[in-house]
Amino acid sequence: MQAKDSWVILLILAVAAIWLYIRVKRQQGDLPLYRSVPRHDEILVASEEALELIEEAGYGWIAGKVKIPITVTLDGTTLESRLFADGFVEKDRQWFVVKFARERKPIDMTGSGLREHLLVYSLLYPEAAGVLYVDVAGRSIRTVQFEIEL
Known part of the structure; x- marks a missing residue:
């Protein structure tokens, strides 16, 4: 695996983590729909x-x-x-x-x-x-x- 492949994987993991965080917060009601x-x-x-x-x-x-x-x-x-x-x-x-x-x-x-x-x-x-x-x-x-x- 080359260095730029590691960066791509890290970027994908970061985007997935942010998406998961927002989804969980919405389900808990912490982020308002309005x-x-x-x-x-x-x-x-x-x-x-x-x-x-x-x-x-x-x-x-x-x-x-x-x-x-x-x-x-x-x-x-x-x-x-x-x-x-x-x-x-x-x-x-x-x-x-x-x-x-x-x-x-x-x-x-x-x-x-x-x-x-x-x-x-x-x-x-x-x-x-x-x-x-x-x-x-x-x-x-x-x-x-x-x-x-x-």
Whole structure:
């Protein structure tokens, strides 16, 4: 065996070791499948009941309420706005955006009603498995997924 053959073998072993390390870490859950979701040590949600409802359904919290700043330019004038995601959860190595039902702003459970209120979250986070619409008062969790045909 020549010296350059040894280098090739060492290079192959190094690449295999790195690949194996990444694969094991992903299986252990140490490397997240999501990158654009903020992580919080303390989860801030509307109520303890909301927190428990999500956890009882088998979801793990990644982050609580998140403010998403939006800058809009209208005819050269800059306008500021914001959008709020009520949280991010994961289950079975998939993650979801959470939106809580609001008494003062109910959503029609129709295609157009869901599109008007929840599609924006799927567009902001395309790597999410969907949006969880959580009605704490009704103790229900609905999974909403959008498929866009172009």
